[in-house]
Amino acid sequence: MLIxxxxxxxxxxxxxxxxxxxxxxxxxxxxxxxxxxxxxSTVYNLITGNYSYEGKIEFNGQDITGxxxxxxxxxxxxxxxxxxxxxxxxxxxxxxxxxxxxxxxxGLDLEHTDKxxxxxxxxxxxFQNTRLLNLLGKKKLxxxxxxxxxxxxxxxxxxxxxxxxxxxxxxMELIKKINQELGITIIIIEHFMKVLTELTExxxxxxSGTMICCDKPEIVTSDPRVIESYLGDAYAESK
Amino acid sequence: xxxxIIDVIxxxxxxxxxxxxxxxxxxxxYGVTKAFNFAYGSxxxxxxxxxxMLLIPVGLIGGYFSVFFVAIPVFFVVGYLLEKILISPLxxxxxxEMKVMMLTLGLSLFMDFGYxxxxxxxxxxxxxxxxxxxxxxxxxxxxxxxxxxxLSVGGMICFGWLLNxxxxxxxxxxxxxxxxxxxxxxxxxxxxxAATFAISTIMVGLGGILLSQKTFIDPMGSTNIMIKAxxxxxxxxxxxxxxxxxxxxxxxxxxxxxxxxxxxxYVQIATLTLLLVTLTIRPRGLMGRE
Amino acid sequence: xxxxxxxxxxxxxYCVMGIMPLFVGDTDYIMNILVMILIWAVVASCxxxxxxxxxxxxxxxVAFYVMGAYASAILSVSLDIPPVFAIMMAGVITGMLGVxxxxxxxxxxxxYIALVTFAVHMTLIPFLKGPLGRAIGSGGSQGILTIPxxxxxxxxxxxxxxxxxxxLTLFLTIICTLILAFIIKSYWGTAFLALKDSENxxxxxxxxxxxYKLMVFAITSSITGLFGALYAHYVGMLSTKMxxxxxxxxxxxxxxxxxxxxxxxxxxxxxxxVTINQLLAPVGMYRPLIMGAMVVVLVLFLRxxxxxxxxxxxxxxxxxx
Ligand SMILES: Nc1ncnc2c1ncn2[C@@H]1O[C@H](COP(=O)(O)OP(=O)(O)O)[C@@H](O)[C@H]1O
Ligand SMILES: [Mg+2]
Numbered sequence: 001m002l003i004x005x006x007x008x009x010x011x012x013x014x015x016x017x018x019x020x021x022x023x024x025x026x027x028x029x030x031x032x033x034x035x036x037x038x039x040x041s042t043v044y045n046l047i048t049g050n051y052s053y054e055g056k057i058e059f060n061g062q063d064i065t066g067x068x069x070x071x072x073x074x075x076x077x078x079x080x081x082x083x084x085x086x087x088x089x090x091x092x093x094x095x096x097x098x099x100x101x102x103x104x105x106x107g108l109d110l111e112h113t114d115k116x117x118x119x120x121x122x123x124x125x126x127f128q129n130t131r132l133l134n135l136l137g138k139k140k141l142x143x144x145x146x147x148x149x150x151x152x153x154x155x156x157x158x159x160x161x162x163x164x165x166x167x168x169x170x171x172m173e174l175i176k177k178i179n180q181e182l183g184i185t186i187i188i189i190e191h192f193m194k195v196l197t198e199l200t201e202x203x204x205x206x207x208s209g210t211m212i213c214c215d216k217p218e219i220v221t222s223d224p225r226v227i228e229s230y231l232g233d234a235y236a237e238s239k
Numbered sequence: 240x241x242x243x244i245i246d247v248i249x250x251x252x253x254x255x256x257x258x259x260x261x262x263x264x265x266x267x268x269y270g271v272t273k274a275f276n277f278a279y280g281s282x283x284x285x286x287x288x289x290x291x292m293l294l295i296p297v298g299l300i301g302g303y304f305s306v307f308f309v310a311i312p313v314f315f316v317v318g319y320l321l322e323k324i325l326i327s328p329l330x331x332x333x334x335x336e337m338k339v340m341m342l343t344l345g346l347s348l349f350m351d352f353g354y355x356x357x358x359x360x361x362x363x364x365x366x367x368x369x370x371x372x373x374x375x376x377x378x379x380x381x382x383x384x385x386x387x388x389x390l391s392v393g394g395m396i397c398f399g400w401l402l403n404x405x406x407x408x409x410x411x412x413x414x415x416x417x418x419x420x421x422x423x424x425x426x427x428x429x430x431x432x433a434a435t436f437a438i439s440t441i442m443v444g445l446g447g448i449l450l451s452q453k454t455f456i457d458p459m460g461s462t463n464i465m466i467k468a469x470x471x472x473x474x475x476x477x478x479x480x481x482x483x484x485x486x487x488x489x490x491x492x493x494x495x496x497x498x499x500x501x502x503x504x505y506v507q508i509a510t511l512t513l514l515l516v517t518l519t520i521r522p523r524g525l526m527g528r529e
Numbered sequence: 530x531x532x533x534x535x536x537x538x539x540x541x542x543y544c545v546m547g548i549m550p551l552f553v554g555d556t557d558y559i560m561n562i563l564v565m566i567l568i569w570a571v572v573a574s575c576x577x578x579x580x581x582x583x584x585x586x587x588x589x590x591v592a593f594y595v596m597g598a599y600a601s602a603i604l605s606v607s608l609d610i611p612p613v614f615a616i617m618m619a620g621v622i623t624g625m626l627g628v629x630x631x632x633x634x635x636x637x638x639x640x641y642i643a644l645v646t647f648a649v650h651m652t653l654i655p656f657l658k659g660p661l662g663r664a665i666g667s668g669g670s671q672g673i674l675t676i677p678x679x680x681x682x683x684x685x686x687x688x689x690x691x692x693x694x695x696x697l698t699l700f701l702t703i704i705c706t707l708i709l710a711f712i713i714k715s716y717w718g719t720a721f722l723a724l725k726d727s728e729n730x731x732x733x734x735x736x737x738x739x740x741y742k743l744m745v746f747a748i749t750s751s752i753t754g755l756f757g758a759l760y761a762h763y764v765g766m767l768s769t770k771m772x773x774x775x776x777x778x779x780x781x782x783x784x785x786x787x788x789x790x791x792x793x794x795x796x797x798x799x800x801x802x803v804t805i806n807q808l809l810a811p812v813g814m815y816r817p818l819i820m821g822a823m824v825v826v827l828v829l830f831l832r833x834x835x836x837x838x839x840x841x842x843x844x845x846x847x848x849x850x
Contacts, residue, residue, distance in 0.1 A: 325825065325829065340586065340640070340643055342829070344781065345823070345825045348817055352821060470648070507652065508652055511651065
């Protein structure tokens with residue numbers, strides 16, 4: 001469904017993404033992990049067309065390289081941001097309708113947005129200004145607005161960061177529901193290995209922009225290279 | 240012809256050196272505080288008028304030497320207080336960047352017409368720092384130009400040293416690179432903001448004292464100076480000190496050549512075209528980071 | 530602010546302005562001030578829409594005003610185009626120039642946009658004064674002195690007969706300010722707001738930054754140019770004095786008094802500012818000095834303008850605590 005071929009991104013001297021190739025299949029939950037600064041978020045920014053890059057990215061067989069972000073959103077790729085982004089001037093409902101109005105192929109679909117609002121659990125906050133939401137609320141809002149664009153693929157950037165055990169659990173439920181009930185393919189960047197092993201079918205580990213390995217989570221987490229460069233010995237021992 | 244061109248190059252170098260001094264101050268204050276100062280040109284004129292006042296009506300003994308001696312602390316205090324009183328209260332709100340631009344634009348109008356009210360609308364000239372010429376074959380150098388060049392380059396070296404070798408200088412750099420991190424390490428951000436603003440006031444004020452000797456003190460000329468300093472800063476990449484240095488000399492040369500070959504009226508058009516073209520090709524300027 | 534309240538404030542403004550000629554119709558001095566209030570109200574509104582509402586730091590507002598004025602004057606003087614058409618063409622031309630200025634601004638961060646647009650303002654002065662401007666008919670530093678008045682169906686609207694011209698201006702003001710109100714409240718307006726709040730998030734939801742930012746530039750510069758053109762045919766002469774910093778400052782005071790991004794508070798700002806400016810006329814060269822100081826003080830102490838004040842002291846607010 002989403003195929004990256006030899007994608008490279010340099011920021012001046014720094015090679016943030018180095019000759020990376022991968023494929024995400026329809027219906028999958030696909031995980032990306034790696035140390036801080038590995039280039040994970042940059043991969044998202046390349047897919048969504050925020051930067052120019054070398055190489056090629058295809059979505060549903062169509063070459064999306066070089067398309068501007070809003071066209072990529074309309075093509076069916078939605079995302080969230082690592083540091084939550086919101087619209088401080090708008091209410092929850094307006095923000096989510098915005099996604100539907102501008103990003104969904106059929107235009108504004110009130111029935112769908114109402115469904116989304118309750119789906120992500122923001123019904124009681126729907127008329128609130130988004131500025132007043134807590135961290136979890138902001139993350140739900142980003143997911144809600146993204147879902148309102150009726151995407152085929154949803155890319156989540158560290159959705160669990162800063163959450164407690166309870167919140168992680170409910171976020172995981174939500175992600176599973178999005179994948180199974182709405183049938184949306186998911187890519188997730190995450191640091192919590194437990195989350196990744198439970199959710200994902202394929203796990204891509206990158207370091208310094210380079211792929212270290214890419215396989216089923218069980219296989220990846222026992223790969224000596226991954227343990228050495230990312231998970232650390234402590235993780236291996238705790239297993 | 241050849242000697243004319245040499246003259247033009249020399250004039251470009253000298254203007255470039257003073258521009259560099261001013262632009263480095265501006266890029267520093269933008270890099271550190273993110274405040275866009277529209278009144279920068281009025282501080283330049285403050286330098287000119289300050290020197291004029293001390294030299295002509297007051298007749299300070301020691302001439303320019305004493306002027307610099309007095310000017311540096313005075314400009315520091317002026318800059319520091321302005322930042323504390325006018326800019327830092329705005330920083331509390333999220334639309335502060337725009338408010339700072341508007342406020343400083345108002346401030347510049349106030350200052351410019353203030354000069355007119357106090358000193359009269361006519362342009363004033365400053366006496367030269369030093370008389371005499373140096374003749375190298377057919378090339379004639381004014382002593383004054385040499386001194387201006389040495390002082391502005393010296394000023395920058397001095398400033399670079401302070402930035403890299405003093406606690407405050409290093410704190411300034413830390414805030415510029417990572418404001419959030421600097422806060423965690425316990426650097427007093429508010430003091431750094433005000434101090435940076437004050438230092439930039441010194442640099443542009445000194446620029447005014449130096450360059451006004453070659454040109455004039457024009458109460459209405461501050462907008463042009465402000466634009467020039469900003470063009471250099473943006474051209475070089477806002478916040479990049481080395482970028483500003485290159486840009487200052489490039490602009491100094493460009494001005495000298497355009498003025499010589501096409502006439503002064505085209506200088507500003509050329510400068511601004513340069514800015515537009517650069518920013519269209521490189522939105523973050525010559526040396527700015529993506 | 531809801532559309533209803535916006536329209537309500539605007540209607541109040543129209544009504545007050547509309548009945549003024551009944552009382553002061555034969556005092557040219559005051560009628561002239563009223564006409565200028567109407568013109569500035571629209572120009573300042575456009576600025577508030579692009580800068581306050583859409584969050585684009587455009588400092589080229591006066592430049593577009595002057596471009597419109599010169600465009601229409603040149604068209605009608607050099608090419609003998611009837612003023613009515615010249616004004617319309619000037620609106621279209623400034624709209625296109627707005628897009629042209631907007632294009633390089635799309636990729637730029639906030640302060641760079643301020644710089645580029647202000648640079649356009651500053652370039653306009655040597656351009657219009659110099660040989661390049663003279664070549665297209667700007668009249669150099671002397672300016673253009675013989676701009677014909679608007680002539681509609683054989684009736685001349687000019688500064689000779691202020692009342693008809695006033696109502697013509699009022700008519701155009703009503704149309705343009707209402708258009709702006711509806712745009713702000715339409716989904717376009719929501720797109721502008723979203724792009725201002727977070728461009729990354731907005732584009733990730735399918736909003737085209739390219740389209741909507743250029744749209745803001747096009748709309749605001751076009752309406753601004755239209756009113757610049759109207760002004761040109763009203764006063765009959767133009768010079769680059771219009772680009773002086775105190776004109777810019779007056780405009781700035783209007784939006785600060787009205788409340789930045791609090792459209793249509795800015796029309797109230799226009800009324801207050803033009804009045805103050807006229808009252809200050811006797812102090813001569815101290816006027817810009819005072820205006821400059823006013824900007825500083827108002828930016829510091831009147832955060833959200835009169836609209837902010839009104840909201841603060843309105844009974845509804847008090848009830849909510
Ligand atoms: N816009 C940018 N300009 C310059 N460097 C960047 C930019 N975005 C990211 N980087 C650099 O690219 C590297 C990868 O960053 P990122 O993708 O955010 O890492 P991760 O999400 O894996 O933690 C980092 O070294 C970061 O500093
Ligand atoms: Mg990241």
